[in-house]
Amino acid sequence: MSLFRKKAADASSMPPPSLPLLALELRAPWEFGAVIAAWPALKRAPLGDGHSVIVFPGLTAGDATTAPLRRYLEFLNYRPLGWGQGLNLGPREGVLDNAKRQLQAACDASGNKVSLVGWSLGGIYARELAKDMPGLVRCVVTLGTPFAGPHTSTNAWRIYQFASGRSIERETENYNLPEAPPVPTTSIYSRTDGVVAWRGSIQAPADHNPHTENIEVVASHFGIGLNPSAWWAVADRLGQATGPDAGWQPFRRPKVPGLHLVYPDPYR
Template identity: 70%
Template sequence: MASPSSKRNPSSSPQNSSKPAPHDVPPSAWLLALELRAFWEFGALLPAWPLLARAPRGDGHAVMVFPGLSANDATTVPLRQYLQSLNYKPWGWEQGFNFGPRAGVLEEARDSLSRTFEATGRKVSLIGWSLGGVYARELAKEMPDKVRCVITLGTPFAGSHKATNAWRVYELTSGRNVERESENYDLPAAPPVPTTSIYSRSDGVVAWQASIQAPSAANPQTENIEVLASHIGMGVNPSAWWAVADRLAQPEGQWKPFAREDKGRLHGLVYPVPAQGI
């Protein structure tokens, strides 16, 4: 999944590190039940559209969007259509259902990224929802010269596999042992490009602590943006969409942190002060 440079160094293992142990408690059954509110989030797009349409316009660069576990490109159609309306060139991962990094999956993602970079002559932004965000982050670590920025939605990269309510589904669909597989990569390490993690404390699938990008000495262009959203609905949540559009619209090489104080016009689509590290 990752390049040799992103493989975990033995000296950084829990027994040899001063860092706190990764979060390993999944969201509660109550939060999981609240995932049904995803239908409300999708319904909120229509009344929020007049505001969403005012988001900063894009510069026409390409955006690759990865779906979550057991999902396909159909789930990212609304987000991609929104980005297209803002003058981006979005496309899905075009590999059917995301059942984990099976044979050939990551190779095809690399090839797709390379083809788009060569065809457009411009770096590509990567967006990943849940497990799709892991792909986006690792591709950016491998191919930073072709990636403009990375944005993840409810992606578990900072906790153990037990910090989600979906790890058993992952093992069932992928046929892989998630604990043994994750030990081969340094998932918490930030990609060497502008990186944004969008997360929700009320996520019922992924513990929010597992989506917090710790400050990176190697890359100061990282941030966490908290939204009020479910996990299943994060890809159709109006506040998440605005944050994505705001991040994509930054001129290349002129990254600035997300400015929550400027978002008062969103009338209740709240951006709480995010956690900066755990």
């Protein structure tokens, strides 16, 4: 099969979310509102060890959108950092180099590895940084990030091309996006995502890195970074021990009352 036909087949087998799902993105503000009701449970997440966490925003978004998550992580004793590059309009000239410098500076300042959290397109940055500089990265957590499907499996690829001024097809050819970074890597996704086809956020098992996993939550794409079940999952993953002999464990639905049932059964 030619490369062109293979791409066409991949695209047809992973269509973007339907219009009804896209319309359900309007529920995003209510997801953030649910944090108030879930706060007693969220406070019971394991405390962090004080290491730095860089949080990357999604397409056309900035650090203001990740501020609530970063404040939660600060409450849990982490040192969260925004990406500090204004609106995320794609990997324009200098963007990835600036992200690498920030990662290096954060490691130098703390003397420890840094965790990377990315929302949507921000998760692509987190994954690729971890591939380029794995010795500086503790773990990677992505939220609704489309790394495993064709660009046509999202409802945002035209917005990406308009905002970045780049061809998304040519951009993706420069990277092996489905490949997992060589560090503990978690993809948090939702089957009710109205922007990204959920199968495009599924990390396939990686022989070179057994510490990869997928966590399903019930969330919108615009709300997944503000969703209490996603927050708990992020906190749980950041609190995992890392290293070859650290005893890393995959995510288990919490036994905290009110939280156990919000995670769909991964074996259903």
